[in-house]
Amino acid sequence: MEAATDQTHPAEPAQASSPTTHGGRGPQPYRQDPGSILLAATPIGDVRDASPRVIAALEEADVVAAEDTRRALALASRLGIKLGGRLIALHDHNEAEKAAGIVEAARGGARVVFVSDAGMPTVSDPGFRLACAAIDAGVPLSVLPGPSAPLVALALSGLPSDRFAFEGFLPRKDGEATRYLQDLATDPHTLIFFESPRRAAATLTRMAEVLGGDRRAALCRELTKDYEEVRRGTLGELAEGADDILGEVTIVVAGYERSARAEDHVGAVLALAAEGMRLKDAAAEVAAATGARKNDLYKAALAAK
Numbered sequence: 001m002e003a004a005t006d007q008t009h010p011a012e013p014a015q016a017s018s019p020t021t022h023g024g025r026g027p028q029p030y031r032q033d034p035g036s037i038l039l040a041a042t043p044i045g046d047v048r049d050a051s052p053r054v055i056a057a058l059e060e061a062d063v064v065a066a067e068d069t070r071r072a073l074a075l076a077s078r079l080g081i082k083l084g085g086r087l088i089a090l091h092d093h094n095e096a097e098k099a100a101g102i103v104e105a106a107r108g109g110a111r112v113v114f115v116s117d118a119g120m121p122t123v124s125d126p127g128f129r130l131a132c133a134a135i136d137a138g139v140p141l142s143v144l145p146g147p148s149a150p151l152v153a154l155a156l157s158g159l160p161s162d163r164f165a166f167e168g169f170l171p172r173k174d175g176e177a178t179r180y181l182q183d184l185a186t187d188p189h190t191l192i193f194f195e196s197p198r199r200a201a202a203t204l205t206r207m208a209e210v211l212g213g214d215r216r217a218a219l220c221r222e223l224t225k226d227y228e229e230v231r232r233g234t235l236g237e238l239a240e241g242a243d244d245i246l247g248e249v250t251i252v253v254a255g256y257e258r259s260a261r262a263e264d265h266v267g268a269v270l271a272l273a274a275e276g277m278r279l280k281d282a283a284a285e286v287a288a289a290t291g292a293r294k295n296d297l298y299k300a301a302l303a304a305k
Helices: 052-060 069-079 095-107 128-137 149-157 174-184 197-211 235-240 266-274 279-290 294-304
Strands: 036-040 063-066 086-089 111-115 141-144 164-169 190-195 216-221 229-234 249-253
Touching: 036 052, 036 095, 036 128, 052 069, 052 111, 052 141, 063 069, 063 095, 069 086, 095 111, 095 128, 128 141, 149 190, 149 216, 149 229, 149 249, 174 197, 174 266, 190 197, 197 216, 197 235, 197 249, 197 266, 216 235, 229 235, 266 279, 266 294, 279 294
Parallel strands: 036 111, 036 141, 063 086, 063 111, 164 190
Antiparallel strands: 190 249, 216 229, 216 249
């Protein structure tokens, strides 16, 4: 989702701190096993977050598959290394077509490394089809862990992290986005979303309308970069001040807390009614999900219309 920025010095030469594939007890140079595929996490902002194992794997790979080959080359330049082997593009538009060929290269003994533009492959990024193809073919698959915007934002948000769900980007169409949020309205997990800066204010406003303006949330932008910023408050408060947002955005929203007060759920009843459901049926559905009294919900919704 995010591209690393050229704001730091090149990393030092790679040394593995946990050489599980070599059987030794002390630090040893990392070397990927032949005939395997690695999904490698890359920096989301600060290039110094690239792990020594990622650096070594990129230098020694026989094939480097990248979501954007230009960004992969730029990352290598910032790290002060040269990418090993053949560089090929693997992105959303060609992954289904090219995954089989990459897996075959690994079957033939090649060391394959895949990197998305930034962060962890498969997490709102390409890599899932490649991983599935490797698993189906019995080709060894592993991950070189590292930066991930959803987890960084979750840790910074100050919201519960014992139960969380990553939801990625909301649908582009307004109606679909509203319905998507309605399905999440009573989800108890802390929710994590990606959003573009130009849509952040509209998305926060929609979230406030559907999930409730008093729901706690955090807006995180430019994570690990020079202008990293975290805004915490209610959805209503964050929506009011989001018109000036720049850079990559991650939104973290508190999970639903069960409440039997009818006034806390009027918005959910009205949202269902706006989709064409009879008001009484909407009140009954929300009552079943929240424990609030159906008649109280119906009366409160009537009064709010």
